[in-house]
Amino acid sequence: MLPEKFVLADRVLQVAPSPTLAVNAKAKALKAAGADVLNFSVGEPDMPTPVHVCEAGKRAIDQGHTRYTPVAGIVELRAAICAKVKADHDWAYEPDQVQVCCGGKHGLYNIFQAILNPGDEVLIPAPYWVSYPPMVQLAGGTPVIVPLAEANNFDLDPEVLAGYVTAKTKAIVLNSPSNPTGAVFSQKALAAVAQMAYKNGWLVISDDMYEELTYTDVRIPHILHADPRLKEQTVISNGVSKSFAMTGWRIGWSIGPMEVIRAMNRIQSQSTSNPAAPSQYAALAALQGPQEFPGRLREAFIPRRAFFVDALQSIPGVTCVTPKGAFYVFPNFSAYYGKSCNGQVIEGSVSLADYLLSEAKVATVPGAAFGADAFIRFSFATSMEVIVKGMERIKIALAALQ
Template structure:
């Protein structure tokens, strides 16, 4: 009775439980029971953090860099981030316009806590990363999905964007390359976003966490290159998690208008204080040292991607957009919805992912978690041998379906 008498906050109650929870719990239970589970659900590189970065983290501990730091991060790291933006993009940021946060997710959370009021809307192209809508909801905002079409490689349609916008729109998410589809927004799409953002005063939140993991030649289209005047209405989110295989170090960073970064620092000061001290020095080594590590990962990822996509598209009824970046494939399995196994009908992506786990011993993430129920996400940040075995199991499981 005591537990039932404690009321939960409405902001938490309005966030639906993740559709991945049941699948993840079952995967852990099966693995604990001795089952050979092939895990394609993990969103992190299967590489060790570069040695010089690890050594910098160890040295920081030995040097006593284990105390509180400035809330927005150590000055040296903010200067290094500003330097990388200048060298990589020719964007000018003062260190005071940069916040170091506890991973990219924390930076996004800070943004919406700092700028959203109750009832204000944020446009979120779908499929989207699972945490975007809850972050908006937890800040009192309303997430508004902008559906993307598989037939156009998940590019943004300006007409649909305009139809979803309203006088309550305050911001728009851009994630390019994207999780889960690995898609990249075209210059035409970004021009449409820029035009509407300038006219209506939107904040553009550009999640660039996968920018170094790409399989296309040349520089990727970016909103700040398409329309430099948007710089005072754009916050850029990035970090070292994906580019330097540092997911567990929890260091991300944001760059944007000074007044917004100051507000985000207020939020951070009353939540985490500063990011992890030794991890900041490791990130400093990552950003100021050799920059060839992402290319090494991409060289390994590319043949995995090519095999995965080719093998998926060889399955009757399955389509799969070839990802231009990140390390996920996002195949469409909806042709198999309505089929059954041992009397159990597979009606959606959650049921499909559950079926793959139970019958193929393959862990994946249902597309419903990303706002795209026709699909299932697989990570190819694993060995080619695991991918090949996984595809063998998936194809066998699909041929066993009836109906």
């Protein structure tokens, strides 16, 4: 037991645990107890990692790649990342402008640690990925939440954004396609935001983790295409977790201005050091080997997305914007707030998610975790059979609310 006068650090006390992982843990506990739980809470593809990637990881172990690597990652992988962004976007970077990290989340954490001082403000459009605000807080910064409108398909509104800008604004986070909404920011909006960022000298943090999982026929807009001048004040976060079903391998990367990457490397050198060596070689195989897998994921997700959206929109009172990317739907269930069943009152997204888990055995993530309490997030990175069964249960559970 800790001494009576022992006090935990303030930074820990202001940060809540990840709600997505908490819901997943509760759902797994129910399932372990024998309940037939349908889990829509976790954001990871349901396909296995490609065989050639797994073989590369095994081969790396057999070849003795089980020791420390350079802090920023093996140069072969960093060069492959540069080659990928050059081929995909025609952006020229050098390997020294790349940091390989223990998943995209770790890279984002490093970015905030490297750039923020106490009082610095970071603009975060909401709905947002759950970890952005806590990461900013842990770095001593202040998250400034900028609401996005469902009626505007969760696109950025530069006029609304301008109302949250202050002299302390240091950076803006852009996540397109978005987790949790699946929204893609428009070229018009990104061009306006790019002009604001360039004029005010903000760092742009572009979280592109879902860029290969889109449902449009054309390449989605990106702020660096909207205004190439921003290249020297933009850090891109990406990885293989989603596009190659490698969530557990924990390999992501950041690519951007040399000064920022060097600062991130200093932080990483004193925290995790390098990412796992076999995982780096597996990621190298993912980038340099066959590239059909992301397309296979998209093809699998398209009918699931269509069914989910149609089923949700058919429920009285529920609205749902059709996602253009990622593998989430983010329906608005606020019409059911204030209703109850068996004494359980639905006060918001947290209590609705709890109700769906306890009564329908359906695990979701409350929108409050994403800064949007009117909504609930579902992942459709699961089988169509599970989705169909889950929607049947949800309709019954909602119909029971009075």
